[in-house]
Amino acid sequence: GVDLSYIKGDDTSACASLVILSYPALEVLYEDCRMVAVSAPYVAGFLAFREVPFLVEAVQRLQQEITFLFWLFQVLLVDGNGLLHPRGFGVACHLGVLTDLPCIGVAKNLLQVDGLVRDELHREQIRSLQREGDTFPLIGTSGRVLGMVLRSYNSSSKPLYISVGHRVRLETAVRLVKSCCRYRIPEPIRQ
Numbered sequence: 001g002v003d004l005s006y007i008k009g010d011d012t013s014a015c016a017s018l019v020i021l022s023y024p025a026l027e028v029l030y031e032d033c034r035m036v037a038v039s040a041p042y043v044a045g046f047l048a049f050r051e052v053p054f055l056v057e058a059v060q061r062l063q064q065e066i067t068f069l070f071w072l073f074q075v076l077l078v079d080g081n082g083l084l085h086p087r088g089f090g091v092a093c094h095l096g097v098l099t100d101l102p103c104i105g106v107a108k109n110l111l112q113v114d115g116l117v118r119d120e121l122h123r124e125q126i127r128s129l130q131r132e133g134d135t136f137p138l139i140g141t142s143g144r145v146l147g148m149v150l151r152s153y154n155s156s157s158k159p160l161y162i163s164v165g166h167r168v169r170l171e172t173a174v175r176l177v178k179s180c181c182r183y184r185i186p187e188p189i190r191q
Contacts, residue, residue, distance in 0.1 A: 096166020
C-alpha cells in the first residue's frame with residue numbers, strides 16, 4: 001500500500017510510505033517511510049501531480065534495494081481514487097500507469113463526479129450497508145460504474161470508496177480490499 005500523509009498544519013511536509021504485506025496473513029514484509037518536502041501546490045482534481053512523484057520514488061527504491069520482493073508483490077492499494085475522479089484518472093491511475101503495476105484506489109470520501117452526490121439517497125444507501133463486506137455500486141449519470149462503496153468493518157458506519165486504478169478489475173479490487181481490512185482502512189494503507 002502507498003500513502004502520502006501530511007504533517008498537521010503543514011501542507012508542504014509529508015511522509016511518503018510504501019508498505020508491503022504478506023497475503024493473506026497481512027504481516028509486514030517491507031516498509032519505506034520517508035519525509036518529503038512537497039513543493040507543488042494543491043489544485044483540486046490534480047492531486048496526483050503533487051503526490052505521485054514521491055510514491056514512484058518509493059516503488060523504485062523497492063525495485064532497486066530488494067529486487068526479489070519487488071517481483072513478489074502483486075497489487076498496490078493507493079490512498080486515493082482511481083477512475084472515480086473528475087477526469088477519470090485519479091492518483092491510483094496515475095501511479096499505475098507510471099509504474100505499470102496493478103493499482104486500486106481506496107478513498108475515505110466520495111468525490112462528487114458524474115452526478116454522484118452525497119444526498120439523502122446516498123446516505124440511505126450507506127445506511128443499508130448493515131454488515132462488514134456489504135457493498136453497492138457507484139453509478140454515474142453517464143450509466144458507468146465508477147466504483148463500489150464498501151462497509152469494510154462492522155464497528156464503522158463510514159464506508160470506503162473503491163475504484164479501479166490500473167490493470168485490475170473492480171470485482172477483484174473490492175475482493176482484495178475486503179480481505180485486507182482488519183479495521184476500516186485496509187492494512188497495506190493503514191500500516
